[in-house]
Amino acid sequence: MEKERQLARIDDTSAYLIAPSPHASRLTRGVQGTDQDGKTVALNVVEERPLTIYLNAQEIVTAMTIGDYPEYLALGFLRNQGMLKAGDDITGVDYDEEIETVVVRTKTHTTFEEKLKKKTRTSGCAVGTVFGDMMEGLEGITLPATSVRTSDLYKLAATINRTPSLYLEAGAIHGTVLCQQDRPLVYMEDVGRHNAVDKIAGWMLSEKVPADDKVLYTTGRLTSEMVIKTSMMGIPVLASRSGFTAWGVEIAQQVGLTLIGRMKGQRFVCLSGEDRLIRDADPSKIADDPRKSGRKGAAQ
Amino acid sequence: MEKERQLARIDDTSAYLIAPSPHASRLTRGVQGTDQDGKTVALNVVEERPLTIYLNAQEIVTAMTIGDYPEYLALGFLRNQGMLKAGDDITGVDYDEEIETVVVRTKTHTTFEEKLKKKTRTSGCAVGTVFGDMMEGLEGITLPATSVRTSDLYKLAATINRTPSLYLEAGAIHGTVLCQQDRPLVYMEDVGRHNAVDKIAGWMLSEKVPADDKVLYTTGRLTSEMVIKTSMMGIPVLASRSGFTAWGVEIAQQVGLTLIGRMKGQRFVCLSGEDRLIRDADPSKIADDPRKSGRKGAAQ
Numbered sequence: 001m002e003k004e005r006q007l008a009r010i011d012d013t014s015a016y017l018i019a020p021s022p023h024a025s026r027l028t029r030g031v032q033g034t035d036q037d038g039k040t041v042a043l044n045v046v047e048e049r050p051l052t053i054y055l056n057a058q059e060i061v062t063a064m065t066i067g068d069y070p071e072y073l074a075l076g077f078l079r080n081q082g083m084l085k086a087g088d089d090i091t092g093v094d095y096d097e098e099i100e101t102v103v104v105r106t107k108t109h110t111t112f113e114e115k116l117k118k119k120t121r122t123s124g125c126a127v128g129t130v131f132g133d134m135m136e137g138l139e140g141i142t143l144p145a146t147s148v149r150t151s152d153l154y155k156l157a158a159t160i161n162r163t164p165s166l167y168l169e170a171g172a173i174h175g176t177v178l179c180q181q182d183r184p185l186v187y188m189e190d191v192g193r194h195n196a197v198d199k200i201a202g203w204m205l206s207e208k209v210p211a212d213d214k215v216l217y218t219t220g221r222l223t224s225e226m227v228i229k230t231s232m233m234g235i236p237v238l239a240s241r242s243g244f245t246a247w248g249v250e251i252a253q254q255v256g257l258t259l260i261g262r263m264k265g266q267r268f269v270c271l272s273g274e275d276r277l278i279r280d281a282d283p284s285k286i287a288d289d290p291r292k293s294g295r296k297g298a299a300q
Numbered sequence: 301m302e303k304e305r306q307l308a309r310i311d312d313t314s315a316y317l318i319a320p321s322p323h324a325s326r327l328t329r330g331v332q333g334t335d336q337d338g339k340t341v342a343l344n345v346v347e348e349r350p351l352t353i354y355l356n357a358q359e360i361v362t363a364m365t366i367g368d369y370p371e372y373l374a375l376g377f378l379r380n381q382g383m384l385k386a387g388d389d390i391t392g393v394d395y396d397e398e399i400e401t402v403v404v405r406t407k408t409h410t411t412f413e414e415k416l417k418k419k420t421r422t423s424g425c426a427v428g429t430v431f432g433d434m435m436e437g438l439e440g441i442t443l444p445a446t447s448v449r450t451s452d453l454y455k456l457a458a459t460i461n462r463t464p465s466l467y468l469e470a471g472a473i474h475g476t477v478l479c480q481q482d483r484p485l486v487y488m489e490d491v492g493r494h495n496a497v498d499k500i501a502g503w504m505l506s507e508k509v510p511a512d513d514k515v516l517y518t519t520g521r522l523t524s525e526m527v528i529k530t531s532m533m534g535i536p537v538l539a540s541r542s543g544f545t546a547w548g549v550e551i552a553q554q555v556g557l558t559l560i561g562r563m564k565g566q567r568f569v570c571l572s573g574e575d576r577l578i579r580d581a582d583p584s585k586i587a588d589d590p591r592k593s594g595r596k597g598a599a600q
Contacts, residue, residue, distance in 0.1 A: 033571035172543030243472030
């Protein structure tokens with residue numbers, strides 16, 4: 001419904017290693033309703049499916065997801081929870097579409113049974129995942145001092161906001177993009193904000209992609225969970241169109257993550273890790289038109 | 301940062317039974333950073349705190365919350381999970397700020413230990429809470445056929461979007477408002493979208509407020525979880541500025557909930573429960589200026 005307000009979309013997404021699939025039939029569903037005038041309207045809405053993740057014989061979590069890349073989601077979730085360690089020998093990742101499960105198998109069994117005892121079920125959009133381990137996992141993390149050019153950040157935001165996506169097609173979905181310098185590499189979307197991040201983590205784990213030269217861009221809020229996951233992934237820079245929570249900022253400062261929020265048009269706010277920023281762009285030369293990008297900021 | 305784009309705020313919130321507290325010191329924190337020009341900026345960001353909820357001796361969940369109305373959050377969460385039944389005799393709700401816990405005590409112990417065994421930990425913004433019970437709880441729910449006037453829905457949206465709130469003050473937060481006809485009664489905000497709904501459920505439970513003549517307005521997406529919670533609360537109408545997920549629509553149609561989304565200015569889409577709508581407003585007479593309200597739609 002915002003289409004008339006959006007900037008022209010880019011046609012060629014071949015620069016992406018993984019681009020969104022806005023027209024994949026399994027990810028959206030056509031529904032019918034009425035508009036304000038009582039006229040029948042047909043629209044596409046995003047799917048939302050349960051996916052139950054097992055680590056070996058142990059059921060770990062049921063995630064609500066759009067349903068693409070279930071193997072990456074499972075791997076990334078377990079890794080970001082600290083339930084899979086960097087050294088763990090993964091012997092298999094088996095997805096069963098019919099019963100909506102993914103089983104991640106490791107050679108040596110992990111300590112997860114023990115861990116599960118300590119776990120608390122968590123609630124709240126800001127923390128949909130299990131919390132105990134997440135804080136644990138942060139101990140001893142030091143993020144690389146890789147610098148980031150503001151010119152690259154502006155280019156990334158412009159490219160990402162013009163990339164055809166489920167968000168632009170159907171709305172009601174979050175996007176997270178793994179980037180390197182001015183190039184978006186992997187653009188994941190999901191109904192769960194942190195699922196999109198976990199899918200990227202799973203891809204990085206599978207492809208053995210280094211994190212120290214990457215930037216993570218998300219459409220979502222910079223909550224404690226987003227900051228923790230980004231840190232667990234070893235990515236030194238997290239940027240978003242959206243706003244901050246106090247704890248997200250606090251954790252970013254503790255681990256030395258560069259945290260950039262409210263990035264719209266020429267504007268942004270950096271609340272942590274300023275030292276990494278190379279301010280090589282003249283903001284006044286960047287079109288300051290936050291409302292025309294088709295992306296919303298704020299409470300996402 | 302959107303202030304210049306917002307409509308004039310209402311000054312008098314005395315019509316609310318509970319209005320937002322945008323200036324409550326405990327709910328936001330002042331932080332310092334730099335803007336795009338390297339200038340030091342000071343801004344307020346919302347707090348995000350863990351709150352662990354107990355039902356009698358059993359630890360149930362740790363929610364990430366802004367921290368206001370912990371008793372309502374605990375009561376509402378347990379009720380919306382089906383862990384507290386309508387008939388349960390609640391003998392106490394004890395909040396301990398220091399250790400960030402709420403204990404809800406019932407006269408006769410509930411079947412929650414059993415339930416917990418069946419539970420799966422859930423992940424994803426769309427479902428931060430425990431899922432098994434939620435679907436269970438829906439069995440046998442029939443929502444009242446109370447009609448709703450589109451003129452009231454337009455008035456509600458206009459009032460709510462002009463009401464001083466943490467969202468307008470600090471952003472990065474969700475709002476949910478319990479309404480009756482054209483009057484917003486209780487406006488809850490939280491970093492977790494469904495925490496705001498649970499706080500309203502807790503208030504309704506404490507105050508023994510009937511649900512059949514109410515409308516729930518949320519800033520968030522109309523996901524399966526939002527639809528399930530609204531149905532559990534017995535509220536027949538759920539409206540949002542934001543979009544839909546396919547499963548949210550499907551469940552709304554199953555339980556006969558009136559589901560209205562993408563409500564911006566004069567526009568809205570009704571994807572379920574059309575029969576309740578009394579179209580007594582002329583949409584062409586409603587200012588169609590979605591971008592000036594200060595509220596965002598889409599993936600919230």
